[in-house]
Amino acid sequence: MMGYSLDFTAVLAGEHLKWLLSGIQVTAxxxxxxxALALLLAVVLIVLRNTGLRPAHWFVTxxxxxxxxxxxxxQVLFWYFAVPELLPAPAQIWLNEHNSEFILALLALSFCIAAYMSEALRSGLRAIPPMQYEASRALGFGYLSTMRYVILPQAARLSLPPLINYTLLLFKNTSIAMAIGVHELTYQSRQIxxxxxxxxEVFAVATAIYLLSSFAIMALGALYERRAGLQAR
Known part of the structure; x- marks a missing residue:
């Protein structure tokens, strides 16, 4: 019986290489x-939660x-199978004509990771002395201006380590989008x-790509964290 011989050219050449590069592009x-959407949602959530209004607090919690x-x-399956049923017919038609799998996967990932990011920002807010709020109000800033120009920039810097971790978590979880047919890296690897x-060979290459990308995210995060630390001094 012949032993198994490795052949990476079947994966890294011709049409299969195009599939792989396409998967990398879709994943990116x-x-x-x-x-971007998760971070925006996280900021909105933390601003709502910090208003002190009980309904806003209950909603965010x-x-x-x-x-x-x-x-x-x-959550991804819910967004893909259930949410479109609640939309009017024109919206459903628009989704079907504009890569609904990608859009709904993006929304599912964003709404999920936003919850984690908001908690990371919340931990940063707790570390900011109350006098920062009082000083901002004394200078004539309103609540939103105080959050935008004074509080949130400090909270974001203090929350960098968990935010970087959740960024990495988001990147790895993009592979779940293959469950609804998004042609990202894992989906294309399976097709090859x-x-x-x-x-x-196929999954060794996919694993290497995910590892290198994860290391790159961690390295960029560590670099940004060091720079933020220097600025803090």
């Missing part, structure tokens, strides 16, 4: 879009608990494996 787009305690795969039967 999904990650970047979801990260419920939002965070739901998204932190429901598996992400379930089905076409070539080169299971080890």
């Amino acid at each position: 787009e999904l990650f970047a879009g979801a990260w 419920t939002y965070v608990e739901v998204h932190q305690n429901v598996p992400l795969l379930v 494996e089905n076409d070539t039967f080169r299971t080890f």
